[in-house]
Amino acid sequence: MPVLEHLDFDIPEGIELRTELSLRALQFAKVKGLRYDRTDGAAPGVLFGHSDECQHGNFYPPSYREIANHPQWERRLGKVHTAFKRARVRANWDWKELDCAHSSDALLMNIFCHPGVLISERAQAMLGxxxxxxxxxxxxxxxxxxxxxxxxxxxxxxxxxxxxxxxxxxxxxxxxxxxxxxxxxxxxxxxxxxxxxxxxxxxxxxxxxxxxxxxxxxxxxxxxxxxxxxxxxxxxxxxxxxxxxxxxxxxxxxxxxxxxLAGVLPNDLRLFLAAKYGIHQSGC
Structure with missing residues (x-):
């Protein structure tokens, strides 16, 4: 399982969370060479797409592989983004809701589809x-x-x-x-x-x-x-x-x-959450 290196992005302090996530997503996409697009508006969002290697920039690769192998999980990825018809730049890309860097559902699946999370006794105990x-x-x-x-x-x-x-x-x-x-x-x-x-x-x-x-x-x-x-x-x-x-x-x-929750997650997933979402385990 790949381990994501520490990424130190230049994020201004005190900005609104949605803006922070957009800045992180842009820097993450550029550093990793990921396919992405942006929505228009006062608070533009960042959307990630599929790569030629069957990966998706909005998902941690081990989690995405599990999603692709689970039909019910994979169907969850199909909901169309509400803005794609009026704002998309690329005509051949039908944005999906879970492509969005701000998607709480994508964050949820990044964590709970990861193969190392629910086998952890610490995670089981925290969640009951x-x-x-x-x-x-x-x-x-x-x-x-x-x-x-x-x-x-x-x-x-x-x-x-x-x-x-x-x-x-x-x-x-x-x-x-x-x-x-x-x-x-x-x-x-x-x-x-x-x-x-x-x-x-x-x-x-x-x-x-x-x-x-x-x-x-x-x-x-x-x-x-x-x-x-x-x-x-x-x-x-x-x-x-x-x-x-x-x-x-x-x-x-x-x-x-x-x-x-980050405090009981596998280390590789914690590094991904810290870089892409600015989520650090409590006390860090």
Missing amino acids: VDSHAVPEFGFKPRTPIHNDKRDNTEIDMKIDCLLVEAKLTESDFQSARCGLISRYRDLEAVFDLIELPSRNGKVCSYQLIRGALAAHATGDSFCVLCDARRPDLIEAWYRIIRAVRSHELRYRLKLLTWQE
């Missing part, structure tokens, strides 16, 4: 998962809604009895109108509705509410995996946890940062 667990990306928990129906929305990943919502540069956890929230059968049983945050007539952190309801319905744990450089997202998650009525369910609602 079984040694034979296989990640499922884009999992649908089928949370109950009224009239004996089930929700069809996705959670980013399920491993064993752990549901995971991953975030990186997303602005928030989405807002939703009250009618969309109230369709969940167990909403009032799980939450003190007065405590749920709202803004401009909409309920905030809809994805987190969905995740907690899924954990309630399935008996699984629900973990928010985000960057330590995003205290706003961390506080948003704690606000939702405070609105949960059951102490037992609160115990199954977790927070983990990419930086904490």
Whole structure:
């Protein structure tokens, strides 16, 4: 398995995370000779493509080889990027969402598709998962809604009895109108509705509410995996946890940062995350 050398990129201090990731991606692409393109806009993004050697610049090679050999994982790569029709430069390149350097799903798969991660006892203990667990990306928990129906929305990943919502540069956890929230059968049983945050007539952190309801319905744990450089997202998650009525369910609602997770990852993968994402294990 290749080991990525230490790469020391010139990144200004104090810049916004999305800008930092774009700068890192550009420098990473140029140093490695990777195929890439850029979107237009006030905060341009960087997108990576496939090479002639069947590699992909947005993925660490050992992880990408595992993805290519797993049909369900490989299908996850096919979602079209929302900007490609209006902004792409190369007519023969259909951008995909996981091509983007800012993609939290790509970061999630870089880590959890790596062959050395889930065989690690330290990683298993941190996540609370079984040694034979296989990640499922884009999992649908089928949370109950009224009239004996089930929700069809996705959670980013399920491993064993752990549901995971991953975030990186997303602005928030989405807002939703009250009618969309109230369709969940167990909403009032799980939450003190007065405590749920709202803004401009909409309920905030809809994805987190969905995740907690899924954990309630399935008996699984629900973990928010985000960057330590995003205290706003961390506080948003704690606000939702405070609105949960059951102490037992609160115990199954977790927070983990990419930086904490990096501390139990294989060294070669840590070097990749440090260079491409600026993610260093906690304390480093």
